[in-house]
Amino acid sequence: MSANVAGDKPKLIIFDTTLRDGEQSPGASMDKDEKIAIARLLERMKVDVIEAGFAIASPGDFESVQAVAAAIKDSTVCSLSRALDKDIERAAEALKPAARGRIHTFIATSPIHMKYKLQMEPDKVIEQAVRAVTKARNLMDDVEFSCEDAGRSEPDFLCRIIEQVINAGARTINIPDTVGYAMPRQYGAMIRDLIARIPNSDRAIFSVHCHNDLGLAVANSLDAVMNGARQVECTINGLGERAGNASLEEIVMAVRTRKDFFPVQVDVDTTQIVPASKLVSRVTGFPVQPNKAIVGGNAFAHESGIHQDGMLKNRETYEIMRAEDVGWKTNRMVLGKHSGRNAFKSHLAELGVNFANEADLNAAFARFKDLADKKHEVFDDDLLAIAKDSQQIQVNEGLRLVSLKVHSETGETPAASLVLSINGNEKQANAQGNGPVDAAYRAVNDLVGSDVAVQEFTVNAVTKGMDSQVEVNVRVEHDNHIVTGHGADMDIVVASVKAYLHALNTLQTMESRLHPHVATH
Structure with a gap:
């Protein structure tokens, strides 16, 4: 056949x-x-x-x-x-x-x-x-x-x-x-x-x-x-x-x-x-390694001077595929603080992101404007991180970060003080830890009575440069259920807390539909 x-x-x-x-x-x-x-x-x-x-x-x-x-x-x-x-x-x-x-x-x-x-x-x-x-x-x-x-x-x-x-x-x-x-x-x-x-x-x-x-x-x-x-x-x-x-x-x-x-x-x-x-x-929440074939961020990037010279003379000297053929864009819209809401929405649509409602779009656009004021240029991965983070804020209302203050100094025990909105009620906690992130997580645990085990914690710079956003992925386990939380911010500790809260919200709202991994072919 x-x-x-x-x-x-x-x-x-x-x-x-x-x-x-x-x-x-x-x-x-x-x-x-x-x-x-x-x-x-x-x-x-x-x-x-x-x-x-x-x-x-x-x-x-x-x-x-x-x-x-x-x-x-x-x-x-x-x-x-x-x-x-x-x-x-x-x-x-x-x-x-x-x-x-x-x-x-x-x-x-x-x-x-x-x-x-x-x-x-x-x-x-x-x-x-x-x-x-x-x-x-x-x-x-x-x-x-x-x-x-x-x-x-x-x-x-x-x-x-x-x-x-x-x-x-x-x-x-x-x-x-x-x-x-x-x-x-x-x-x-x-x-x-x-x-x-x-x-x-x-x-x-x-x-x-x-x-x-x-x-x-x-x-x-x-x-x-x-x-x-x-x-x-x-x-x-x-x-x-x-x-x-x-x-x-x-x-x-x-x-x-x-x-x-x-x-x-x-x-x-x-x-x-x-x-x-x-x-x-x-x-x-599984990042794609930069050198991954076809879809990695470096798959169509050329840094070597010899490669660049060859590419300028004839693309086929160092590329066997066109970036455009797999969905990469050689020409892209540069978004910054003067960009409008429609341009923001249209560009995200080109990246495969469509908002379920106006509230999600407005939340993402507000975060974009805030980031654009701090960065010279906002890249595609910045936009994807913003969209993801904003949608999580709209969806997961059980636990939400209101404010965070951390203290980290050589020779002193790191400490964190934070305020969470828990089902609409604000509560405050202080805690110490091995580092500012650990202290912040301990404060969260004190407020919500969490006993989850953190299995993996990764931090990725969303784009190049010292003004990059960071994206934190934290994998936690509770009662044999494993979930991943994501958070993005220019402040690594804030991003870490957002990721942890996302994981906790996911556990609270999604345990009924998590299922064991069935070993098949």
Whole structure:
């Protein structure tokens, strides 16, 4: 089975699992509205399949899959399920609003998984897989089946189970490298051999889902494409559990840039790649490293004099892609203190930020004006940080910083005095700590009775220069729930408190829809 786009080459189906596997990164939990926003941007990008979640994992996940299914019209919306009746029924129920839905069911096929995790004999695994695909096919036309840990599975067993699930109605067969164990040449050869050996392989599209434990997810995926795979499962920014998944942006741009090499083509709107990357980074709180391929801040930057000279003479001397083709802008609007509200709103819209209401817009514009008075030039990342911070202020009203005073002096114990608005009531506390941030956090804890554990604390300069805003990301854990808080300000301690309060607000208002990270492929 093959899918074609205009031209002589078959189409490579892009299956995005940012909302499902990407969300399994500890601390990357997304709420329903955030998932819808990301899904809509993926739809604008013309991603073929959007895996919206694991419907049975929690009521919140079910609602998110259902909401994405209702919002998306052009892409196929998919829900993952184990090879269990209750999972498949829940997935089908969540996908009812979808214009095009897909049930994606899986079972482990490697000897180590079958023996220790499933505790099932191989014949029983095949029986359960066939039963699951048959049930899913009775509920929905589009069914995908995955052999979890296929990279460590026995080829003969894979041939047996895949042949039978294709006969049961699976249209797509996924061969995941669940633990990132495979090597490119080995993995590509496995895909080629499976397609050659399975008698009915022409009745299904073969898919790959590679993890990045050895840094080979993209290489393995592309080698599989060279050997017959016609769907790649990937995520924005390579997000995903452990070391992440194959990066969508790298897969798409490799195929698009090396048309002379790959036997397939993609119909993704690549100009949406950078906006999608920024949105996912903003929602999850996972910054993109500057030297990240395609979407990193330095991906199209040239500092070397030799490089600059070459670029001035001919761009192609040092660039194999155009920055504009992936969503970067070579010419940008410079915003400063004389810019108006409409220019501010329009420029943020170009960056993929649209405000839900006038209150969010007004809050962000007020912060922009305040920053513009302090900085000569306000950069795109400044604007994104402002928008994010202002929207949080509007949404999270339970805990809000009113004022903060810190004292830090050589030889003296740092101290903080702050006032919080707690559900509309202002309260004040003083505390000492190992540093001004620690003192401020202790004061917050005294006021709200918090016992959360801070797992990670990172500070990033939003732009260059001594007058840069800082963005603080703090990851906290409470009752096995991990959330990330974000805060931005020109004062690092204020930004730190904002990030901590955002995390506490998130825990208070979102614990009901946080779900455990389910270990799947």
